[in-house]
Amino acid sequence: MIRLEKRPQPSRGWVIGGPVLAVVLTMAAGGLMFAALGKDPVEAIRIIFWDPLFSQQFASYSRPQLLVKAGPLILIAIGLSLGFRAGIWNIGAEGQYIVGAICGAAFGLAFWPSESPLIFPGMVLAGLLGGFLWAMIPALLRVYARTNEILVSLLLVYVAEAMLASAATGWLRNPEGSGFPGSRTLSRHPGTDNPELIAGTGMHWGVLAAFVAVIAAYVVMNRHVLGYQIRLAGEAPRAARFGGVNAGRLVILCMGVSGALAGAAGLFEVSGPAGRISIDFNVGYGFTAIIVAFLGRLNPVGILLAGLLLALTFIGGELAQLMMGIPAPAIQAFQGMLLFFLLALDLLANYRIRLKGRAPA
Amino acid sequence: MTALLEIEGLTKAYPGVVANDAVSFSVQPGEVHALLGENGAGKSTLVKMIYGLVKPDRGAMRLRGAAYAPSEPRAARAAGVAMVFQHFSLFEALSVAENIALGMENPPKARDLAERIRSVSETYGLPLDPFRLVGDLSAGERQRVEIIRCLLQDPKLLIMDEPTSVLTPQEVEILFHTLRKLSSEGTAILYISHKLEEIRTLCDAATILRLGKKVGECTPREVTAAHMAELMVGKSLSVPARDDHEPGEVLLHVAGLSVTPASPFGMPLRHVGLEVRAGEVLGIGGVAGNGQDELLSALSGETPVSPGAITLQGQPVGHLGPNERRVLGLLCAPEERLGHAAAPDMSLTENAVLTGRIRQGLDAHGFVNWGKARGFAEAIIARFDVRTPGPGVAARALSGGNLQKFVIGREILQDPTVLVVNQPTWGVDASAAAAIRQALLDLAQGGAAVIVISQDLDELLEISDRFCALNEGRLSAPRPARGLTMEEIGLMLGGAHDMHDVAAGAGA
Numbered sequence: 001m002i003r004l005e006k007r008p009q010p011s012r013g014w015v016i017g018g019p020v021l022a023v024v025l026t027m028a029a030g031g032l033m034f035a036a037l038g039k040d041p042v043e044a045i046r047i048i049f050w051d052p053l054f055s056q057q058f059a060s061y062s063r064p065q066l067l068v069k070a071g072p073l074i075l076i077a078i079g080l081s082l083g084f085r086a087g088i089w090n091i092g093a094e095g096q097y098i099v100g101a102i103c104g105a106a107f108g109l110a111f112w113p114s115e116s117p118l119i120f121p122g123m124v125l126a127g128l129l130g131g132f133l134w135a136m137i138p139a140l141l142r143v144y145a146r147t148n149e150i151l152v153s154l155l156l157v158y159v160a161e162a163m164l165a166s167a168a169t170g171w172l173r174n175p176e177g178s179g180f181p182g183s184r185t186l187s188r189h190p191g192t193d194n195p196e197l198i199a200g201t202g203m204h205w206g207v208l209a210a211f212v213a214v215i216a217a218y219v220v221m222n223r224h225v226l227g228y229q230i231r232l233a234g235e236a237p238r239a240a241r242f243g244g245v246n247a248g249r250l251v252i253l254c255m256g257v258s259g260a261l262a263g264a265a266g267l268f269e270v271s272g273p274a275g276r277i278s279i280d281f282n283v284g285y286g287f288t289a290i291i292v293a294f295l296g297r298l299n300p301v302g303i304l305l306a307g308l309l310l311a312l313t314f315i316g317g318e319l320a321q322l323m324m325g326i327p328a329p330a331i332q333a334f335q336g337m338l339l340f341f342l343l344a345l346d347l348l349a350n351y352r353i354r355l356k357g358r359a360p361a
Numbered sequence: 362m363t364a365l366l367e368i369e370g371l372t373k374a375y376p377g378v379v380a381n382d383a384v385s386f387s388v389q390p391g392e393v394h395a396l397l398g399e400n401g402a403g404k405s406t407l408v409k410m411i412y413g414l415v416k417p418d419r420g421a422m423r424l425r426g427a428a429y430a431p432s433e434p435r436a437a438r439a440a441g442v443a444m445v446f447q448h449f450s451l452f453e454a455l456s457v458a459e460n461i462a463l464g465m466e467n468p469p470k471a472r473d474l475a476e477r478i479r480s481v482s483e484t485y486g487l488p489l490d491p492f493r494l495v496g497d498l499s500a501g502e503r504q505r506v507e508i509i510r511c512l513l514q515d516p517k518l519l520i521m522d523e524p525t526s527v528l529t530p531q532e533v534e535i536l537f538h539t540l541r542k543l544s545s546e547g548t549a550i551l552y553i554s555h556k557l558e559e560i561r562t563l564c565d566a567a568t569i570l571r572l573g574k575k576v577g578e579c580t581p582r583e584v585t586a587a588h589m590a591e592l593m594v595g596k597s598l599s600v601p602a603r604d605d606h607e608p609g610e611v612l613l614h615v616a617g618l619s620v621t622p623a624s625p626f627g628m629p630l631r632h633v634g635l636e637v638r639a640g641e642v643l644g645i646g647g648v649a650g651n652g653q654d655e656l657l658s659a660l661s662g663e664t665p666v667s668p669g670a671i672t673l674q675g676q677p678v679g680h681l682g683p684n685e686r687r688v689l690g691l692l693c694a695p696e697e698r699l700g701h702a703a704a705p706d707m708s709l710t711e712n713a714v715l716t717g718r719i720r721q722g723l724d725a726h727g728f729v730n731w732g733k734a735r736g737f738a739e740a741i742i743a744r745f746d747v748r749t750p751g752p753g754v755a756a757r758a759l760s761g762g763n764l765q766k767f768v769i770g771r772e773i774l775q776d777p778t779v780l781v782v783n784q785p786t787w788g789v790d791a792s793a794a795a796a797i798r799q800a801l802l803d804l805a806q807g808g809a810a811v812i813v814i815s816q817d818l819d820e821l822l823e824i825s826d827r828f829c830a831l832n833e834g835r836l837s838a839p840r841p842a843r844g845l846t847m848e849e850i851g852l853m854l855g856g857a858h859d860m861h862d863v864a865a866g867a868g869a
Contacts (some may be wrong), residue, residue: 244684
């Protein structure tokens with residue numbers, strides 16, 4: 001019989017080796033699946049993991065996409081991870097992302113067609129503030145009315161989507177867009193655009209913000225009293241209260257930071273890669289970021305790597321569909337396998353497997 | 362006469378520790394057999410093997426002459442072995458009868474079961490109303506639920522793990538009466554304890570364990586408690602020493618403190634008033650669940666109260682939070698070590714920061730100085746003899762006694778003006794308990810005021826200057842501890858809990 005036994009201390013080897021082994025196992029299992037579908041498994045895996053970064057043919061397009069896709073995922077996931085560490089479950093990052101984008105875009109469009117260099121920083125602030133305020137609704141309701149922030153934040157996503165629809169078709173619609181939904185294009189207008197900072201890399205202000213957030217989160221979680229209190233509140237709420245942690249303030253802070261970062265990510269997206277407010281510019285980064293946060297074990301460096309890995313499989317998956325005609329569900333199954341193996345092997349960092357022999361007489 | 366249970370060479374090893382090393386003893390039918398030893402001596406592992414929770418590595422057991430190797434508790438129960446655990450597994454929101462039905466393979470109809478519970482409880486003098494909610498019961502009554510649950514199986518061997526730790530002296534008497542009756546009917550009782558006087562009054566035989574090995578056996582009535590203690594600890598214990606002295610000024614004053622509990626099964630505090638002076642130890646006795654946790658939370662600042670309800674050196678502090686009170690010198694050590702006094706998965710260094718951050722200056726500009734924190738943790742470990750590989754070890758990896766020394770030491774090393782501790786030696790082995798008591802006395806000697814909340818009345822009488830009792834959220838007037846008898850204390854604690862309730866309930 002197989003039995004799991006909790007390790008006294010997490011195993012260092014498995015913390016690092018587990019994810020590597022998970023990728024290898026995914027390649028093996030996914031390869032079998034591709035082979036069963038009659039596709040060349042070696043080629044499929046090369047296209048998914050290798051070609052987006054290194055192929056002569058595609059890399060020029062897909063390499064920048066890696067940072068474009070990973071940037072918002074990482075930025076949002078870092079914010080979420082603070083709350084998740086403290087047992088505060090903001091599931092509505094998608095809504096905060098949308099509201100941040102709308103607020104930031106509205107700020108920029110309010111000054112249209114000004115090209116002042118102050119506009120973009122103002123848009124970033126408006127984006128941060130929009131996401132922050134949207135997250136304050138579940139936060140304040142939890143603190144003062146004891147509602148469940150999971151439900152409230154999640155349901156507010158649908159409210160935000162309705163607001164996005166009304167903005168795209170109504171009050172933010174491009175007046176020169178001959179009635180089509182969608183705002184003016186922010187990304188091709190000096191003053192409101194979030195440009196690619198280094199050509200051919202996909203690096204824009206949002207990606208930079210994500211990297212800064214990773215470093216800041218690392219410092220806060222490991223060195224700062226706030227990070228200590230967040231970990232304490234998550235691991236032992238009663239001990240946290242005994243240690244003088246104000247639970248309500250922590251909820252507001254964690255929800256506020258995650259909302260603000262999600263809002264900023266939304267603004268960077270509409271002023272950069274997406275280019276404008278459209279009815280469906282949001283592609284679910286706010287939800288995917290939850291996976292990224294957990295995949296990265298709520299650790300800033302882990303989130304950085306998880307965001308990049310997930311972005312890679314998205315890009316590589318699209319490429320494989322395009323090049324080899326692998327059906328989309330097979331690609332999703334492949335991504336699912338990756339998550340499965342990562343999480344399954346994650347268990348081994350904290351537990352060891354005992355093969356229980358026969359009981360001695 | 363053949364023995365009921367024979368144990369031969371039972372051995373169980375866990376990674377890094379041999380919990381039981383070739384332990385052999387036997388229990389006769391109708392015998393009350395004590396299993397005596399410090400925490401970590403291997404008592405629990407041994408009875409878990411008898412109850413089928415743990416499989417022995419080596420050795421054999423025989424029950425009534427037949428080979429006995431229970432693979433699970435169900436098999437043990439079928440063979441006539443029952444166990445009452447130290448920590449109860451009861452659902453507070455369910456009634457007594459419902460809780461008992463949950464543990465049965467084929468529960469009878471609710472009315473029949475209630476009838477059986479009544480008859481067993483009357484036969485054995487364990488008053489209990491089957492329809493009351495467990496959440497409303499005292500610890501002693503909850504224990505009766507567990508005992509009756511066992512008795513309904515008509516066991517041949519009843520294992521009891523530290524049963525008296527939650528009882529008032531009067532309740533202990535009731536329990537002993539029941540156990541004697543059971544034993545006179547031929548049921549053997551395996552009685553785990555480290556309270557020596559109890560064992561001397563109750564038990565017919567004793568097996569003494571130390572560090573997993575059987576180190577002796579004796580007939581408790583024929584030897585002194587000191588003799589058993591020496592066998593158990595392996596050395597003679599020193600009684601905490603203290604000098605007589607006059608207490609100084611009043612440091613902490615509590616008046617009219619009333620608190621409504623946060624949970625429906627908590628106990629409200631009703632007009633609690635007390636004062637402690639410099640150099641004094643105030644003992645607060647009482648059975649757990651009578652407001653101890655609520656009192657500690659109110660004093661620590663986890664439950665804010667009105668400013669004037671608590672004054673520290675003349676300054677109202679009732680409205681202040683835990684850290685603000687720490688600044689002023691009011692420190693606390695809660696009962697629950699894992700999860701309240703310490704975060705289980707955090708290292709000792711991180712746990713040192715939990716309460717030591719402000720007074721020890723473990724942070725600067727909002728950043729934790731981990732080097733300094735580690736130094737503080739190391740100081741606690743060295744000063745209080747905490748057995749651990751180092752300050753980087755997670756709190757949950759420490760034994761209860763060692764973690765308790767760490768938790769108490771962490772507060773004492775911060776040089777408190779007033780220290781409040783709840784159950785400072787609960788589940789701590791005898792030598793560690795003596796060290797903790799001595800440290801508390803030394804602290805008072807140094808001019809601090811100390812409040813010790815405890816269920817261990819011997820402990821309170823040993824170290825307190827004055828004693829008062831907490832019962833149903835009310836605090837009695839303090840009395841000088843010297844010269845108090847167990848009888849008087851028992852009455853202060855409200856006697857046997859809720860005897861009258863049951864009598865009334867049965868008559869209705």
